[in-house]
Amino acid sequence: MPELPEVEVTRRGIAAPLIGRRVCAVVARVPRLRYPLPAGLAAHLVGRRLLDIRRRGKYLLLDFGTGHLLLHLGMSGSLRVLPQVAGADVAPAQKHDHFDLLFDGFTLRLRDPRRFGAVLWLPADEAGTVDSHPLLAGLGIEPLSAEFTPAWLYAATRGCRTAIKPLLMDSHRVVGIGNIYASESLFRAGIDPRTPAAGIGPRRYARLVPEIRATLEAAIAAGGSSLRDFIHSDGGSGYFQQQYFVYGRSGEPCRVCGRPIHTLRQAQRATFYCGHCQRR
Incomplete structure (x- = not known):
């Protein structure tokens, strides 16, 4: 299972090409991974600009202002950033490529052979954060934080x-x-x-x-x-x-x-x- 370093490497790898870009489309090829994929996800994301990507534990949180797209790699998942040519991906989707987020110029693709990963939409709470979500609220201290002494x-x-x-x-x-x-x-x-x-x-x-x-x-x-x-x-x-x-x-x-x-x-x-x- 990917651990903190792998998730952080992934965060850094997708942040550089995607932050600041707008979502053009959402493609879900399966109805669920670890959890059902959110209904109406395109309505939350299409036209919105990606503001930031942060990591909490092994979760990636893509900030779109009105909420966050939570991604988890599960036991076998990985994220790829694929360039597009004339609006189409350079690499066609394969058997285990279950979810795509299409930006202007790039596609973020989740590959998850065992389907233990997660794609969830977390609306911002009253404080404008998502840290109170059940998947995040019980998490412990970050070992790379200044508080971990x-x-x-x-x-x-x-x-x-x-x-x-x-x-x-x-x-x-x-x-x-x-x-x-x-x-x-x-x-x-x-x-x-x-x-x-x-x-x-x-x-x-x-x-x-x-x-x-x-x-x-x-x-x-x-x-x-x-x-x-x-x-x-x-x-x-x-x-x-x-x-x-x-x-x-x-x-x-x-x-x-x-x-x-x-x-x-x-x-x-x-x-x-x-x-x-x-x-x-």
Whole structure:
């Protein structure tokens, strides 16, 4: 599943060519993805100019002034920006290309083989925002924000018996880190993923938080991780997977100490770690 770096890479990739352009048409080739596609979406969008694109967790929010188009990539989705020639796309729609947003000069196309993504219209609330929507209201802190500090994470984990890796993946506490980047951040910080969150003191959190930030920023700089379905808005691939210390490397030698990388199951997800470099 695309995690925060992949979604941020997508946001940046579609923002440059599309912000400021007007919507000319909406094309929905299926009635629903994870949720039914909104009825009357064209009435909300056609003729409107795209003002901004922001990310909240793993959601993309396209701001049209009167509301936001919410896009989620699900487990296998990707967004492409396609140039048009004489009003037609250079690349014809394929089997899994389920939704198009046609702008003047470009088409934004959602490809989603498993149909776990989402396309929703969120009208602006009285404050002119959409943050009160049920999909967004319960989201936790952004790990790249200034508010995400060692002191905040230390205070948020007092009395918490949950192991640190599942806690970092809990979107109600911290958004967007996901399985790959939780494993990689904990390795960089030297913390065993099984360590109870409440058992980690201020000094270790002072090491973990910067490593989370550095890991995510390095992944964004590398274009994210392209393991299966994820591609960039221009059709390219990310290459952060080439820099993994532990994720997906079970049995392989640790890049630091040379001992084998271990794997275990936590919260129904695979966890990768080095038993020598990471301590409880």
